Amino acid sequence: MGGAALLVEVADTDAALVLRAHLAPLVEQAAGVWAAVDHLVVGARTVLVVVRDPGLRSDVGRACLDEAAGLAATPTVPGEDVVEIPVRYDGPDLEEVARLTGLSRDAVVRAHTGTTWRVGFGGFAPGFAYLVDGDPRLRVPRRDEPRTRVPAGSVALAGDFSGVYPQDSPGGWQLVGTTDAALWDVDRDPPALLVPGRSVRFVEVDATSPPSSSGPVAPRTTRVTGAGATAGPPEGQDRAAGRGLEVLATGPLTLVEDLGRPGFADVGVGRSGAADPTAYLLGLRLVGHADAGEATPASLEVTLGGLSVRARGDLLVALTGAPCPADVDGRPVPHAAPVALADGQVLTLGVPTVGLRTWLAVRGGVVVAPVLGSRSTDTLARLGPPVPSVGDVLPVGPAPASFPVVEVAPQPSFPTGEVVLDLVPGSRADWCDLSGLDDVRWTISSRSNRVGIRLEGKQIHRQGAYADRELPSEGMITGAVQVPPGGEPVVFLTDHPVTGGYPVVAVLTPPAVALAAQLRPGQQVRLRWSRGG
Structure with missing residues (x-):
């Protein structure tokens, strides 16, 4: 892989x-x-x-x-610790599921509620779980046309699995009901209600009224009825005193990012973090965080410039990544070099001349409150600090003991014309016809984002033996080149889903991942097999 x-x-x-x-x-x-x-x-x-x-x-x-x-896989026997999820069986696909299974509507409901399901693994969003061990009569295919929006709380079936959508998102599963259960709550420990190995029972409730929170709770059973608590504003976001960056303009998109939050893949949360780690780490080095280790300070990731910030206190900053014109109170300042900001001075970033994303590192780091141990904003999971907006004051932490030792640093060049991305074979390279891949030119789609870049142009076709096969969901990584049914490849970036169900035919090399994060919509790109692959 x-x-x-x-x-x-x-x-x-x-x-x-x-x-x-x-x-x-x-x-x-x-x-x-x-x-x-x-x-x-x-x-x-x-x-x-x-x-x-x-x-x-x-x-x-x-x-x-x-x-x-030496392992023997024996089916797990459901334990006494069971989560009960109340469901109104009012889904738009309930009649279609009945037709596909040959069951009546009521028989579908009885089959769904009459089985103790088990959480197999996490999915594409925080709190989404693939539930296994259900009634085999409920095996149904995904919809031919996925919905662009599936409401949060939708209870669904696909293949051998059942699941509950924890947030509004696109989806192609068959929707049979709705629930008010809180699948995900960052203030809960663990934040996911459905963790691998846990047993689950669906309980039918009156479709004309919301589930009631009253009633007896069975021993060692978690009965979920409410929407859960909402996390308050991050600590430090409202601080007016001390050092900080006052946001005067954000440009198209400015995010707080560090190296991400590892360790939550089982509950559908990817690592996320800076889209171009090389540029992010260079910025930290320039302002004196030479040996940050795992506890890397947060910086600002600025897409297509437009950021303007006022210094609260004396600060040392650096700009890396996509080079853009920048000035302090109208005086031009260099790229990839330390820049001193006196109290009250305003730093303004223009649109990059090449590349897409610029990083603003500050000595001491941006210290908004972490979420699950990280200050990164995950745009797919909708997790992390709030997106900075005009008027926010982003607190800056204490300066490290080490001093900056670099006055200026070289940066990789960002091509303005055709870009070549090196890759190595992926786990499912044999699923598709990859002959002549090196000669194909694609265009970066306007639908690209931190989740991934879509390549428009020639379609990659399945090999005959795999033409009608569905791939069971498996783990994904940054740089994975996935081929959906339409045949136009998608290159996953830092906010990619934890698991996916389309074949990964190739994976970008680490330098190519950093380069891909800087590609603009409309640029031409070519994929090239790495000599080391």
């Missing part, structure tokens, strides 16, 4: 859960070869193993096979 990940394929979901449960303690202990593993993502029939050191990928792969060889 690219140069820094492996996909371990097993027989079924039970085998994947058993393997993941066996490997997780080894990764946590970080002894021997397992110290090279960053994280695991369980899928329907796979376990994704992401490594920190690509040079140890083969050693990690052999260790995974050794551990898997």
Whole structure:
């Protein structure tokens, strides 16, 4: 799965859960070869193993096979700890599910409520879970045409799975009902209601009224009836005193980002973080965070310029990434070099001459309140600090003990014409016809964002043996090149979903990922197999 990940394929979901449960303690202990593993993502029939050191990928792969060889996948027996989810069976696809299964409407409801489901693995959004072990009569295909918006709380079926949409999002599952259960709440521990291995029962309630919060609760059962608490404003957002950046203009999009939040893949939360980590880390180095380690300070990620900020207190900042004209109170300032801001001075960024995203690093970092251990805003998961707006004062933390030792730094060039992205084969390269891939030119779509860039142009076709096959959901990584049914590839960036159901035919190299994050809509791009792949 690219140069820094492996996909371990097993027989079924039970085998994947058993393997993941066996490997997780080894990764946590970080002894021997397992110290090279960053994280695991369980899928329907796979376990994704992401490594920190690509040079140890083969050693990690052999260790995974050794551990898997001695495991016996036995179905998990539902325990006493059961989550009950009240459902109004009023979904728009209920009659279609009845037709597809040959059951009556009432029989569909009885089949859905008459089984104790089990959480298999996390999905595309925080709190979304793929539920397994349901009544086999409820196996139905996804809709031919996915909906552009599925309301939060929709209860759905697809394939062997059931699930509940925790937030409004596109989706192609068959909708059979709705619930008011709070699937995701960052103030709850754990934030996801449905975690892998937990048992779930759906309970029918009157379709004409919302579920009631009254009534007895069965022993060792969690009955969910409300929408849950809403997190308050981040600590420090309202501070007027001390050092900070007062936002005067944001441009098209300005986000607070660090290196992301690892460790939440099981509940549908990806790492996120700075779209171009190379530019982000260079900015920190320029302002004196030379050895930040894992606790990297947050910076501002600015898309297509337009940011204007006033210094509250004396600050040291640096601009990296896409080079843009910038000035302090009308005086031009350099790119990729430390810039001193005196109290009250205004820094203004123009539109980059090339590239898409510029980073504003500040000595001490932006210290808005973290969410799940990170100050990154994940645009797909809708998780993290609020998007800065005009009038906000973003607090700046204390300066580190180390001093800046770099006065100016070289930066990679950003091509204005055709861009070449290097890649290596992906886990499902054999699913598609990739002949002549190096010669194809695509155009970056205007629908591209931090989740991924869409390539418009020639379609990539499935091989005959895989033409009508559905791929069970499996773990995804940044840089994965996925081919949906339409045939136009999608390159995943930092806010990509945790799992996906389309074949990954290739994966960008790390330098190519950073370059892809800087591509503008309308640019021409070509994919090239890496010589080292």
